[in-house]
Amino acid sequence: MRKSLLFLMLLSVKLTFGQVSDDFSDGNFTANPSWLGSTSLFNINAAKQLKSSLSSTAQTVTLFTANTYATNTKWECTVQLSFDPSATNQARIYLISDQQDLNGPLNGYFVQIGESGNMDSYDLYKQTGTTISKIIDGPSKMRVDANNLLARIRVTRNDAGKWELYTDITGGTTYVLEGSATDLTFTNSDWFGVFCKYTATRSSGFTFDDFSITELVPDTTPPTLLSAKVLDELTVEAIFSERLESSSALMASNYAIANLGNPISITASTLPNAYNLTYASALPTGDYKLEVNNVKDLKGNAIGANNKTSFFYLKPYTLKKGDILISEILVNPRVGGVDYIEIYNNTNQILDLATLQLANADVSGNPANIKNVSATSLYMPAKTYWVLTTKPDVVKEQYNAKFPNQFVQMSSLPSYNNDKGAVIVMISQEILDQLDYTEKMHIALLQNADGVALERVSFTKSSSAMGNFKSAAATIGFGTPTYRNSQEEDLTHIKNNVSLASKTFSPDGDGFEDALQIDYQFVSNGNLASVNIYSDKGVLIRKLERNATIATAGSFTWDGMNDNGQQSKVGIYVIKFDAFALDGKVEHFKQTCVLAAKLN
Template sequence: MRKSLLFLMLLSVKLTFGQVSDDFSDGNFTTNPNWVGSTSLFNVNATKQLKSSLSATAQTVTLSTANTFATNAKWEFSVQMSFDPSASNLARIYLISDNQDLSGSLNGYFVQIGESGSTDSYDLYKQTGTTVSKIIDGPAKTRVDVNSLLARVRVTRNDVGKWELYTDITGGTNYALEGSITDLTFTNSDWFGVFCKYTATRSTGFTFDDFSITELIPDVTPPTLVSAKVLDELTIEAVFSERLESTSALMANNYTIANLGNPTSITTTSLPTVYKLTYASALPSGDYKLTVNDLKDLKGNLIGANNTASFFYLKPYILKKEDVLISEILVNPKAGGVDFIEIYNNTNQVLDLAALQLANVDVSGNPASIKNVSTTALYMPAKTYWVLTTKSDVIKEQYNAEFPNQFIQMSSLPAYNNDKGAVILLGSQGVLDQFDYIEKMHIALLQNADGVALERVSFTKPTNELGNFKSAAATIGFATPTYRNSQEEDPTLVKSNVSLASKTFSPDGDGFEDLLQIDYKFVNNGNLASINIYTDKGVLIRKLKQNTTIATAGSFSWDGMNDNGQQSKVGIYVVKFDTFALNGKTEHFKQTCVLAAKLN
């Protein structure tokens, strides 16, 4: 029998988890639930009601008990006053408060009863700190006995913040609506309680009973992990959809980050749905995923298995000289075009470009017209190329952008002249890189340099070393925004070569080897190429490219057509690939291929 009784008691506690209920039938207000505050100035009377005690002085007294209900909640209570309420003798019932001391600064809501005259209204107030504002102004109620007030009050608030205030001024449950309002200013609570302001002669005139706080609609929705972010190298912030039950919320084993494990501790914050996770060792830069399990909300709903939130962390780092380098510039755009500056992350780590600035130079050679690249965090992965411009869409339209998301659109760029100037990258510690350009850096054979970018050849050589910037190749469209420069040299390549992806091709439109792919790699840049196709008898049938500036590495293709626009016959053909540079160096390559066809 005792075991059965214990089980029923535990089941009762579980079913009423988070609720407040006190009719004082146990004859006290110290247990089930426990009330705190001005405990010596209240008592439970012979009829088992909470009553204010005799006082020789005018004062304000309060009692409060723990309450976490703030939305989807219903509050009910009865109140009696054996006098005519006034501004000097009034009652407040705090439905929501973030402070146990109801007479001090707090954030919450309360119902107030007490104003001058023989009529009283029942009003709902919002309190922010010490500022009080009425949000429901109930109509005046005329009492039969001016020196006695008896009422039962019901207040509801749904999930979207709609308040409704009801009363029955006979003390029954025939409720009438006093007013409604939608307000979501405060959506969390720690305390519920009563506040009595009186003169000495009214000190025993406040009586309360039948306090009940319950869910408006039963909550069966489990909590979820909303987000996670790094506060510092040891601390991660986890945000949940609702307040959590403290025992599960503060258990470190319920939180896991891959490769980091469990935190050493979990702590609460000033925001009830936010928790701090502390780790013993500093987090390295990288992408992370926080996984949580076995957490419960205040109603006991269990969070779904393996709730996750991803986040990224970049260790604090100050940009140093040559961490970010100038890779390519276009300061003489084609008609309808705009300038752009391409930058390169020369490190092996992700960089935050929030501290990066772009500038030109004044007549004294000092940085001028300084522009911030970004006003917010901007992460640049290692060894990537990013483009700074004012009109990203124009650059993408005029050139092939291999990585269209690697553009940074600025409101304005420093002014850069076509004939000469300087592009400067600045960090918090000074100049990171500076390129002093002149128009004569373009290849001499160019008839018009408009729309042709200057590309960096090497990231290991000094920026302004002679020959380290050259015209982008015609074969790639005269610019390479967001990817490897056409004139960039491969330091591991010791010998130039031209090869065919396949020795045989069949331009019959079946989708298999319809084109002859001609691949090339050159040790040195700045080459012009002529590519001609000959029959095995030495007859020239196709001038594929003539005196065209090419990249250091790339591909061409032949579709099998001759210069007359006719399909070449099945047979053996010779690809002759000739290059020359302005320094007089020439190179010659030959490759043989077979143009094949299907057998009928």
């Protein structure tokens, strides 16, 4: 009793993992394994072989059984035809099929036997839908008896996709190689079967025996979790390195997403090695980590502990006017430079730029020369600045880009004239933001606007509001690609102020307070500044900055050198900071510092 139980358990495991073995010695084809299809047109003969039954009509009949082996596999069987095969009387052995109906469209491979005359070849074909192509063309073989064909066939396919077709036309096991080929088009299977096409007079002449489908090399490699992605707000697809055994793959407790827990159900995907995890509540935007345990592949190999993969999900959102704003433009680059357009995510959520477009305007003011920003999903975090340009490296060389990963390289930008034009950010037919610019927007005292970006002052005001775009400050290099604009308003500032980070500095190279930091902060933008250093006796020793456009907030540094390039003496110095507004208002600030040195 124990031996019988053990045998049944082993058989059950064997069948579960996809292996097929049937010599019909049990006298049937309905169990161990179970064959389906044209069952009424086949029988088991006295020699315990599968045989086609006599029919009064010409037709094609098939039998098939479950098979999941597709690579690292060896197929064997015996075929006997008691007639001279031809195009109207032939047999196929379907090694791999994704469909039960072997007489219809499918994806798979088969060996075909049946050519006119007593010279037959054994050939391997690939079938894609209804398209059939030969991938191994075996040589013709002479039969002693033209009305009797007997062959034992062996086909192998390794993990690299190399097929080898062997035959013994005496029905023994002295195999001869018919040919080889490499093809990895279809690497999964659901069914194995036989296909018999006949006229009525040949209907009972097909005999098959000794079907065997086994591993070519024992598989001891466990499956791994390759990736995961969100299909919709309730469904996550998990993709594995190979097909899984069904019962473990469909167990929800084997899957867990951090902060979400186990799914409520698991279903097989359209991909053989993928499974869909369904959750009860919609996933919010964010980063996720999926962990899988206890699942097994078709050979019974269990996945390693704590297989994990990360994925990101962005909840569907349609961009609307005001979500993405024009923050900065450079349309008159310096020699060797390129145009760039900086955009700002004005929302509190991550936005996908896949549908975003950039344009200029035609003579009627309508969007023209429209360019797609990105062909794939591109995620822009909330409240960040991103730069659109054709040559990010050039922009990074000419300007201080604090966030170098916040660039989008486009194959081309719409054309923008230096003197005037329009920059339009849009989605489909909807304009999200538009800036009609002219060179007169630059600060009036600017002698040369080449290489000077126009920066947005306020994101609460319209792009077209008077004075909402101004020249980027000279003190920050005339452009702030990827970060806060130098001329951007800060409503928390209520008073103009100039201060020193420390009242004392010692330029001795010891790494501590080697330079004097002069910080400034202004309520309004568009200011110019001159900064001079005086000795305690009122002698001008250093013109640190002269009539430079400055940001609304920033700093200057003095390294202790005078205008002659010499180190200033230890002592007290006065910093005079003069700020000039475009309306003619002048404001003066004074700070005192000490240039110190170490005592010997």
